[in-house]
Amino acid sequence: xxxxxxxxxxxxxxxxxxxxxxxxxxxxxxxxxxxxxxxxxxxxxxxxxxxxxxxxxxxxxxxxxxxxxxxxxxxxxxxxxxxxxxxxxxxxxxxxxxxxxxxxxxxxxxxxxxxxxxxxxxxxxxxxxxxxxxxxxxxxxxxxxxxxxxxxxxxxxxxxxxxxxxxxxxxxxxxxxxxxxxxxxxxxxxxxxxxxxxxxxxxxxxxxxxxxxxxxxxxxxxxxxxxxxxxxxxxxxxxxxxxxxxxxxxxxxxxxxxxxxxxxxxxxxxxxxxxxxxxxxxxxxxxxxxxxxxxxxxxxxxxxxxxxxxxxxx
Numbered sequence: 001x002x003x004x005x006x007x008x009x010x011x012x013x014x015x016x017x018x019x020x021x022x023x024x025x026x027x028x029x030x031x032x033x034x035x036x037x038x039x040x041x042x043x044x045x046x047x048x049x050x051x052x053x054x055x056x057x058x059x060x061x062x063x064x065x066x067x068x069x070x071x072x073x074x075x076x077x078x079x080x081x082x083x084x085x086x087x088x089x090x091x092x093x094x095x096x097x098x099x100x101x102x103x104x105x106x107x108x109x110x111x112x113x114x115x116x117x118x119x120x121x122x123x124x125x126x127x128x129x130x131x132x133x134x135x136x137x138x139x140x141x142x143x144x145x146x147x148x149x150x151x152x153x154x155x156x157x158x159x160x161x162x163x164x165x166x167x168x169x170x171x172x173x174x175x176x177x178x179x180x181x182x183x184x185x186x187x188x189x190x191x192x193x194x195x196x197x198x199x200x201x202x203x204x205x206x207x208x209x210x211x212x213x214x215x216x217x218x219x220x221x222x223x224x225x226x227x228x229x230x231x232x233x234x235x236x237x238x239x240x241x242x243x244x245x246x247x248x249x250x251x252x253x254x255x256x257x258x259x260x261x262x263x264x265x266x267x268x269x270x271x272x273x274x275x276x277x278x279x280x281x282x283x284x285x286x287x288x289x290x291x292x293x294x295x296x297x298x299x300x301x302x303x304x305x306x307x308x309x310x311x312x313x314x
Contacts, residue, residue: 008199008225008226008227008263009063009064009263010061010064010263010264010304011064011066011087011199011227011229011263011264011265012060012064012065012066012264012265012267012297012300012301012304013066013067013068013087013089013201013229013264013265013266013267014048014052014066014067014068014266014267014271014272014297015068015231015266015267015268015269016045016048016049016067016068016069016070016074016077017068017069017070017074017091017121017123018070018091018095018123019123019234019268019269020236020269020273022041022044022045022073023037023038023040023041025236025273026041026044026273026276026277026280027040027041027044027280028280038073040280041073042073042074042076044276044279044280045069045073045074045077046076046077047272047276047279047286047289047290047293048077048272048276048293049067049077049080049081050290051272051289051290051291051292051293051294051297052065052067052081052086052294052297053084054290054291054294055294055297055298055301056084056086058294058298059298060297060298060301062084062085062086064264064301065086065087066086066087066088066089066118067081067086067087067088067089068088068089068090068091068119068121068157068266069088069089069090069091070090070091070095071090071091071111071114071115074090075115078090078115078117079115082115082116082117087118087119088115088116088117088118088119089117089118089119089120089121089155089157090111090112090115090117090119090120090121091121091122091123092105092107092108092109092111092112092120092121092122092145093108093122093123094107103122103138103141103142103145104141105141105144105145105148108120108122108145109145109148109149109152112149112154113152113154117154118154118155119154119155119156119157119198119199120145120148120149120154120155120156120157121156121157121158121159122142122145122156122157122158122159123159123161124138124142124158124159124160124161124186125161125162125163126138126160126186126189126190127162127163127164127165127182127186128182128185128186128188128189129165129167129168135189139189139190139193139195140193142156142158142190142193142195143193143194143195146194146195146196146197147194149198150196155197155198155199156195156196156197156198156199157197157198157199157200157201157227158190158195158197158199158200158201159200159201159202159231159266160183160186160187160200160201160202160203161203162179162182162183162186162203163182164178164179164181164182165178168181168182176206176207176210177206179203179206180205180206180210180213180214183202183203183214184213184214184217187200187214187217187218188217191217191220196223197226198225198226198227199226199227199228199229200214200218200226200227200228200229201228201229201230201231201266202214202228202229202230202231203231203234204230204231204232204234204252204255205230205255208255208258208259211230211255211256211259211262212259212260212261214228215228215259215260215261215262216260216261218261219261227263227264228259228261228262228263229256229262229263229264229265229266230252230253230255230256230259230262230265230266231265231266231268232245232249232252232253232256232265232266232267232268232270232300233245233246233249233267233268233269233270233271234268234269234270235268235269235270236268236269236270236273237269237270237273237274238273238274238277239274244271244295244296244299245271245296245299245300245303246270249270249300250303252265253265253300253303253304253307254303254304254307256304257303257304257305257307257308257311258307258308258311264304265300265304267297267300271293271296271297271300272293272296275288275289275292275293276289
């Protein structure tokens, strides 16, 4: 069995934050959401929370279950999750309808403490070759939030996404190589700027070597107790595959389990989007949606546990 060098517990986190727009993509809102739209979107988030709850009732360890949501539509589920002693992460940045984000460290810290969340969480599309002033602005905001979290005994969770430029792809010899380089260099630059997350989330690594390099970078210089999660199922899938998880999701979950220094997975919209869409259209009942999503979460947990138990000793 793989040796745990991280000092961090295994985590299965469900991402219910800004990675999809619940009002627009599920409720069907056009323009500014109405009060009714927002109520329906919040209800759909509650369905996923209830699925996590059922997965726990069916055997998923409560200490390993976690939820990441924004506070706008997800405040109720974050408070209920805290009441169950689940790990919670609240989005510290504010997202606009155009998909852009703004991180105000003071606001991010305030919402984290108000909801008693374990993590202030931020999704960052950072490129190490972007203009200096762009990088410095991101570094400064994250540094100030990181400092507030350390002083206030909270965790900072940073999810890195990568959009390699054509020049970076040409320089490294391919898209996947460029993506790994961007993620690694982004992590290094943020660490050098004093940003010290207690948890990193990274896009699905291309292969074992990339996964090992990213996990190692997170723990460089004796950074102990750092969680590293690989994102699984990040793209919403409107199909209703009965054989979930897909082969790609299984492979990524197993890769996380077999990577020294990785501690879990972040479960994306692919695990719940199709079921919520069918529920919204009246094709299935809420209880059916809850049960199917709970089974999907449990399936990924089993894949992870089986892969970790059979991994070589490191």
